[in-house]
Amino acid sequence: MNRQDSLQGLKQNEFDICIIGAGASGAGCALDAMLRGYKVALIDKKDFASETSSKSTKLIHGGVRYLEQAFKKLDFAQLKQVRHGLEERHLVLNNAPHLARPLALVTPVSSWLEGLYFTIGLKMYDSFASNDSLPKSKWLSKSEVLKQIPTLSKSKVHSAVLYYDGQLDDARYCLALVQSAAEAGAVVANYVEVAGLEKGTEGKINVVNAIDSESGESFSIRTKLVLNCTGPFSDHIRLMANAGLEERIRPSKGVHAVLPYETLNSSYAMLIPKTSDGRVVFAIPFEGAMILGTTDTESDNIDVEPGLNEREKQYLADTLNPYLEEKINISKLQAGFGGLRPLLSAETSKSTKSLLRDHEVEIDAASGLVSLLGGKWTTYRLMAKDAIDQIDGIFGKRNECSTASHTLAGGVDYLFENYKKLVSKYGLSVDICQHLVRKYGSRAEEVCLLTLHDESLKAPLDPAYPYIRAEVVYCAKVEMAVTPRDFLARRVRLEITDWNTTLKVLPTVAALMAEELNWTAEKREQEILSYKNKIEEFISAAGKGQS
Ligand SMILES: Cc1cc2nc3c(=O)[nH]c(=O)nc-3n(C[C@H](O)[C@H](O)[C@H](O)COP(=O)(O)OP(=O)(O)OC[C@H]3O[C@@H](n4cnc5c(N)ncnc54)[C@H](O)[C@@H]3O)c2cc1C
Structure with a gap:
């Protein structure tokens, strides 16, 4: 995934579907739609999975609590949800x-x-x-x-x-969906915010006005249909498309x-x-x-x-x-x-507490906007299937959904035991190699290969963790990490497990990204400062108890 190429792609093409929001829902839809042969754009105003999809409890479940409620209240809809969740659990694990x-x-x-x-x-x-x-x-x-x-x-x-x-590792699972969609041909970009929607003569949306938040540049994306997958922010896009709609989220x-x-x-x-x-x-x-x-x-x-x-x-x-x-x-x-x-x-x-965590595909007949609302991580694939089935209907097509058996990026030929080969071939520790195969799957060796040109990239970012410098370079090069937070919160999960170490390794991460992404010294310092302020805000809100 190369962000500059994606930005060019977004400007130059006309898409069948432009998906707004690259959390679990949007990324799942992008993959499903690509596999059905649509021309797809996927954009997010921040990083992939930067909102709810990286902040879940990370369980793939039918929901034991819903089962209890289903029996207590004789609620068969809840029972159906538990069954769907458990069917999907199997696929999420397999893929x-x-x-x-x-x-x-x-x-x-x-x-x-x-x-x-x-x-x-x-x-x-x-x-x-x-x-x-x-x-x-x-x-x-x-x-x-x-x-x-x-x-x-x-x-x-x-x-x-x-x-x-x-x-599951929610943020990386979402990234694997984005990567899989991109490899199937979708044009994907993070830090592209939707600022407006334009309509054609029949009142249907045919242009998305976007802003590249990195450069500040405004541009248009031409599309036949817009799919709103902005999770908790869905009402904003729904009302942008049709001010007469009622809020639903x-x-x-x-x-x-x-x-x-x-x-x-x-x-x-x-x-x-x-x-x-x-x-x-x-x-x-x-x-x-x-x-x-x-x-x-x-x-x-x-x-x-x-x-x-x-x-x-x-x-x-x-x-x-x-x-x-x-x-x-x-x-x-x-x-x-x-x-x-x-x-x-x-x-x-x-x-x-009593609202059901199910989903709905809404089609706004006036603007043509399709919104995928509600849901949970566990059922992201089912949600995407329902949304793209509806879109098939709009385009007058009947394509088969094939995501149930589609192995995601890094999952093809994955074997945990392959960490042993990396240990002997690259001289990295067992801990580091196990971490690499767990995060990058069958692509872990691509990270190790970077260390052949630069031995210093083998060094851990912090002795207490298996995250190494080569990963920063790899994630900026291949996984579209644009800021140190993209790396530390989502490509690896240090921010959500250890604030102090995140602050400690931040300058090293910023220096490696600066070199890879050609930042000026000023930009590097600005990235460090804004992220440091964010973490300090979290520490202060959580109270002085933080050690
Ligand atoms: C605390 C918590 C725990 C949870 N635990 C679980 C669990 O254990 N198991 C489970 O199955 N589910 C769980 N869930 C639910 C699950 O995490 C969510 O249902 C799911 O992540 C929602 O994904 P989404 O893609 O719909 O939304 P999001 O992940 O929020 O994605 C929406 C995206 O839209 C983007 N966006 C918004 N506005 C714009 C715009 N104008 N232009 C461009 N992009 C825009 C945002 O940047 C964001 O990335 C949990 C949720 C929470 C909050």
Whole structure:
């Protein structure tokens, strides 16, 4: 992916579909539409996955909580959603095995009766997922659960129920979708914002007015159809297309606190089945840390990047503490992150917790705008299929959707064991090579090849992490990383797991990017300063507890 070539492509071509927003929904649609033979443009005003799609809990799931609600309320729509989620879980895991894997989750219980209740529920969950090879749920004795999660309270835990779901690196999964779409022929570009829409004689949108936020240049993209995939920001584009439409998105803020891996000291995750406000909270190992979340509060300002505040940090700690032998030391907080759920509103009076996380494809007959609204990461492929099926209808075509069996960039011929070849061929450590194959899949060697010309690129950015300098160069060269934050928050995930180390390695990352992207010294300093300010803002909002 080369951004300058993409910008030329956006200006010179006329597209069948111009997709606005390159999160899970937009990137999924771009791949699906390309595989059906459409000419596709995909643009995002920021980086790929820079909004909700990099800030999820990273679970690929049918939703055990939805299953419980479906039975309690005899709600068959929820049941259908659980089934769809579990069917998609299988495909998400299969299509990018380097970026998604099964995750063991434990729910501690305090009595025999509670254990029975969860065991029955999870057996049903298993039965809905008959098409995959994930291990089935089972009831663990007290000693078994304490062996797996040694930090749990010995006096409070009676036993636990173990079940499996999927876990993905959300930002890199989205990037793999973008790359796959680009390799199939889509013209993709980040940092291209939609500023306006123009209509032809029949009132249908045929031009997208865009701004390249890097250069400030305005230009037009000619297209037969516009697909709005802007998640929590969807109403902005809908109203831009047709001021008469009613708002449909009710964004809900969810945050995570990130603590040391040792908090659970386990490769198993934990599900807390009931919080003080009637939800579930997960404690999940991710990238050498433990992420704890999430919250669910209505968002009143979607223009401000959501972050973790002191109250939310305390709420999450208070939720986990009763399960632990030793209370969380909140001064050990490593980072935090927040996102906006693009919840679809049916009635505006409902609390965000009870709004269903399903999706809808809306066609505005007046402007021709198609919007893909709502949804969740797990069902991104299904959402894209529904949207492109509708677009097929508009174009009078009936193309087959082929994404179910399309392996994503880096997933073709992926073999985890290949890290051993990289260790012996390039003299890099086991940790580094395992990290590289997990992030770049079968393309990991492309990163290593850069070190043949420059040995210094083998050096880790920080001794505590397996991220190496060559990755910065590779991501700027090949993965369209434009700013240090693109690299540190999304190409690798240091920003969401460790703020202090992010600040520490920032000058090195900026220097490597400056060389690769021909920045002036002034631009380099400006990039460092603006990112440093952003992280310091997060640290200050989360409270002085950050070590
Ligand atoms: C806290 C939290 C936890 C979650 N956990 C899970 C989970 O564990 N599992 C799961 O399945 N789902 C989860 N979800 C839901 C899931 O993350 C979202 O449904 C999904 O990421 C939404 O993707 P999207 O592409 O629709 O939106 P986004 O990822 O927000 O993408 C929209 C894109 O549109 C771009 N954009 C906006 N305006 C413009 C414009 N004018 N011009 C150009 N581009 C524009 C934005 O920059 C953005 O990149 C979670 C959500 C949250 C908030």
